[in-house]
Amino acid sequence: MLKTISELRDEESAKKQQQVEIRLLLKQLRESLQSRAKIIEALEKLKARGENIRTMKSLFKASGFVNYISTIYLQQLCNAANDRFFRLTRQKLSLEITPDNNFQVRDFMNEGKVRSVKTLSGGQTFQASLSLALALADNIQQITRSSQNFFFLDEGFGSLDRESLEIVFDTLKTLRRENRIVGVISHVEEMQQEIEAHLRIENDPERGSLIRRSWEE
Known part of the structure; x- marks a missing residue:
């Protein structure tokens, strides 16, 4: 035990x-x-x-760093431009950046498919270019802390058809509602009918260039 x-x-x-x-x-x-x-x-x-x-x-x-910075800046510019371009096209189109830093368009009227910017109409091309230019101008204005809100458009309307011109006119009117001062240089006669205050430059064989002011006529 x-x-x-x-x-x-x-x-x-x-x-x-x-x-x-x-x-x-x-x-x-x-x-x-x-x-x-x-x-x-x-x-x-x-x-x-x-x-x-x-x-x-x-x-x-090599130029890798420059390309990297430019890609970021270009994307920011595209995003800023899209705020306007998307509205101008009535929510139908938006801009995008491809991997090789080219622009393409996303078409929301065609199931959101992307296509080349070369397929845009004359009026749509103007809207895209203007949106990018204004985005760039806004960025420069912010960097320089400038209070100027003046924008100049030099030609670019002569090859547009009537429908595209109507889009241009409507787009320019939206800029006026934003209190932007817009100067337009053009040879298109229809522009004078849409722009109240304008200067007409005429070439006189004897006296050279003559300036006619719309507010004095």
């Missing part, structure tokens, strides 16, 4: 020792897992840093 009790005590002691060893092993495993997680985290950071270094290396190689 005493022998049996002694054996049971020895067995209990052995199991307790085994439990201590198991707890110690579990602790070591947890510490190893934590260390492994930290190593993996550090490795991911190193990989990300390495990728950034490779990106910076490619940017500073």
Whole structure:
């Protein structure tokens, strides 16, 4: 009987020792897992840093950095121009930048498919060009902190059909509602009917260029 009790005590002691060893092993495993997680985290950071270094290396190689900056600026310009272009086309068209920094058009009247800017009509091309030009002017005005709100359009209307000219006129009227001073240089007669205050430059064989002011006629 005493022998049996002694054996049971020895067995209990052995199991307790085994439990201590198991707890110690579990602790070591947890510490190893934590260390492994930290190593993996550090490795991911190193990989990300390495990728950034490779990106910076490619940017500073040749004209890479200039292309990178110009791409960002062009995208910002496109986004700003779209605020106007999308409204002018009555939510039908928007401009996008291709991977090689060219413009393309997304046509929401054709299931949102993209197409070349060369497929735009004369009036739509004017709206796109004007939207980009105004976005650029606004950006320059913001950088220089200028209070001037004057914009000049030099020709570009002679090859437009009547429908496209109507789009141009409507677009210019929206600029007037924005309190922008818009100057237009054109040989198109219809322009005079739409613009109240204008100067007419006429060539006289004897006296040279003559200036006629609409408000004096």
